[in-house]
Amino acid sequence: MSTFEYPEVGTYKLPKKNVLVISCIDLRLTDNLLNFLHFDNLTNRYDHFALAGTSLCTTIETNRKHFIPKMLSDNGNFEHWRKTLFDHLELARTLHDIRDVYIVEHADCGAYKAFLTEKKLKEDEKKCHKEFAVSLAKEIHEKEYTAFKEGEEDAYYNINVHCFFIDLRGNVSYLESLHKADRPIKKKEIS
Numbered sequence: 001m002s003t004f005e006y007p008e009v010g011t012y013k014l015p016k017k018n019v020l021v022i023s024c025i026d027l028r029l030t031d032n033l034l035n036f037l038h039f040d041n042l043t044n045r046y047d048h049f050a051l052a053g054t055s056l057c058t059t060i061e062t063n064r065k066h067f068i069p070k071m072l073s074d075n076g077n078f079e080h081w082r083k084t085l086f087d088h089l090e091l092a093r094t095l096h097d098i099r100d101v102y103i104v105e106h107a108d109c110g111a112y113k114a115f116l117t118e119k120k121l122k123e124d125e126k127k128c129h130k131e132f133a134v135s136l137a138k139e140i141h142e143k144e145y146t147a148f149k150e151g152e153e154d155a156y157y158n159i160n161v162h163c164f165f166i167d168l169r170g171n172v173s174y175l176e177s178l179h180k181a182d183r184p185i186k187k188k189e190i191s
């Protein structure tokens with residue numbers, strides 16, 4: 001039986017709490033994604049949000065020039081995709097104390113082919129996915145989230161975000177992390 005290639009141990013800090021996983025809907029890689037999450041000791045420790053193109057359509061406002069114009073005209077407003085994702089992040093955080101997000105992009109993504117210009121698609125595939133994944137990762141990470149737990153009502157923290165790319169054989173490569181301390185809860189400034 002073959003084994004999959006995954007990022008080396010120590011490449012990023014493994015989550016100590018629960019995780020929200022953001023992936024594409026692609027049916028070819030469902031089992032491969034689960035294998036990777038099990039490898040990272042996340043079995044039954046993650047909420048899963050799937051949308052076509054993973055990060056792609058949540059970042060349109062900051063990356064419009066890379067999208068085929070006709071995909072953005074008429075009914076091409078994808079703001080509700082982004083809003084739905086962030087609503088679910090907030091819900092997952094409330095229910096399960098999410099402190100890390102995994103953004104798992106993948107090779108040969110149909111949504112990328114449908115939405116992006118020829119020029120953009122000619123770029124290195126992994127580099128292209130990294131650009132959109134990091135764009136979403138920044139938006140998630142740079143926000144300050146209020147803690148819910150008793151005694152932490154007046155504290156806030158940042159969510160760690162780890163970006164990956166999975167190929168059609170199920171191998172996973174690391175793209176980037178936006179990570180502060182393990183538990184960077186800070187007291188709010190008294191105004």
Ligand SMILES: [Zn+2]
Nearest residue numbers: 024026109110
């Ligand atoms: Zn896809």
